[in-house]
Amino acid sequence: MTTSIQDTVEARLRDAAPAVEVLLAEVVSGGTLRVVIDHPDGVTLDLCAEVTHHLGELREQYAIEVSSPGTERPLVKPEHFRRYVGRRVRVRTREPLDGVGTRPRRSFSGELVGADDVAVTLAADDGMVTVPYAGIHRSNLIEE
Template sequence: MSTIQADIEARLSEVEPEVEVLLAEVVGGDLVRLFIDHPQGVTLALCERVTHHLPELRERYALEVSSPGTERPLSKPEHFSRYVGRRARVRTRGDHDGRRSFTGELLNATDREVTVAAETGVVSIAYADIHRSNLVGD
């Protein structure tokens, strides 16, 4: 998890404890893209509240806050665990079995790694090796 994501999670846990930060990423050096979720869903009003709760961040970056959509980002072990049985795309930081991208059913998620039934076979990938991951439509 990125430092910026940890900072955003810490801030929001105080003021919006039911908001789950799915992914926070810096794009192009001047934009922070923030994907959030909430048990009652993500509304425009919630996105606006979250934006207003992060004034320090808005001083340094443009901020884009949105719901996860159908291609929900997976950035923590509990995200992978929650969606075992669903299809996902997992992209690695470096070559893993000669490839960097694996798409298939999530078979298992432990505290250390995720196992994917990819088109080339079953592969286990340590979370530390994952660059980016998201659910994909069936």
């Protein structure tokens, strides 16, 4: 069984910093591990430093970048999507989707109108689109 970097980071922080929510953990160009976190009391520079410290073993493999979600908060898990139903989002898919608008495409923006355990539904500019979580490459809130 392979473990994603997201799972690895969450496991390292589960006991060390249980109030920290890992919104996104991904390896980006140049071997940088980008970690986006949230916390009920907000994200401070001290919290980012603490999280970096807890990821000590990973610092041997990656340059680590820890930050707050900002206004264009990433949406990764079903509970993230459910929390923001009614807000504007952008969803980029792994493969182009047919049957939405005039041509197959990978990027959709619109109001998030539904999120269950299997898929998200958007009221996109040119119609309703439902995207299974497995087909989502990246997604985030859009600043309103």
